[in-house]
Amino acid sequence: MKDCVFCKIVAGEIPSTRVCEDDAVLAFMDIGPIVRGHTLVIPKAHYESLTEMPQELLRRVADIVQRVAAAQIGGLKADGFNIHLADGAAAGQEVPHVHFHVIPRFEDDGHRWNWAAKRYENPAEMKALADRIRGALGI
Numbered sequence: 001m002k003d004c005v006f007c008k009i010v011a012g013e014i015p016s017t018r019v020c021e022d023d024a025v026l027a028f029m030d031i032g033p034i035v036r037g038h039t040l041v042i043p044k045a046h047y048e049s050l051t052e053m054p055q056e057l058l059r060r061v062a063d064i065v066q067r068v069a070a071a072q073i074g075g076l077k078a079d080g081f082n083i084h085l086a087d088g089a090a091a092g093q094e095v096p097h098v099h100f101h102v103i104p105r106f107e108d109d110g111h112r113w114n115w116a117a118k119r120y121e122n123p124a125e126m127k128a129l130a131d132r133i134r135g136a137l138g139i
């Protein structure tokens with residue numbers, strides 16, 4: 001897509017540090033790593049949302065996500081990794097081209113997720129939400 005920064009990276013119109021690629025998928029270094037080694041994995045074709053992607057393409061992206069994560073463990077001697085995807089502005093998506101963040105984690109990397117677990121009012125509230133999701137799944 002014309003104004004998409006990641007499409008421009010795919011096309012080689014703006015520079016990137018590529019990790020690996022095939023005909024459908026590209027992995028490259030995030031320019032603003034939250035931990036050094038932070039890698040992005042994208043479909044080369046432009047999709048804004050994960051929900052729009054063909055399943056076969058998603059499988060191919062997931063395969064590279066898994067391999068890059070394993071390579072961060074093997075090659076960077078990471079102690080673990082996080083996979084993150086922001087879908088939609090409300091979720092913090094800044095670049096509207098599907099991208100998985102693959103973030104190597106080290107015991108002493110200093111990064112902390114601001115993950116504040118909340119509670120349901122009661123079990124019925126949780127069940128009602130599950131039912132709405134199930135309804136949308138058509139089951």
Ligand code: AMP
Pocket residue numbers: 005014016029030031032033085086092093094095096
């Ligand atoms: P998100 O907030 O999930 O949309 O993440 C967008 C990510 O893209 C951020 O982590 C940015 O650092 C990264 N990013 C934006 N522009 C570039 C670029 N030209 N090269 C590499 N990474 C980029």
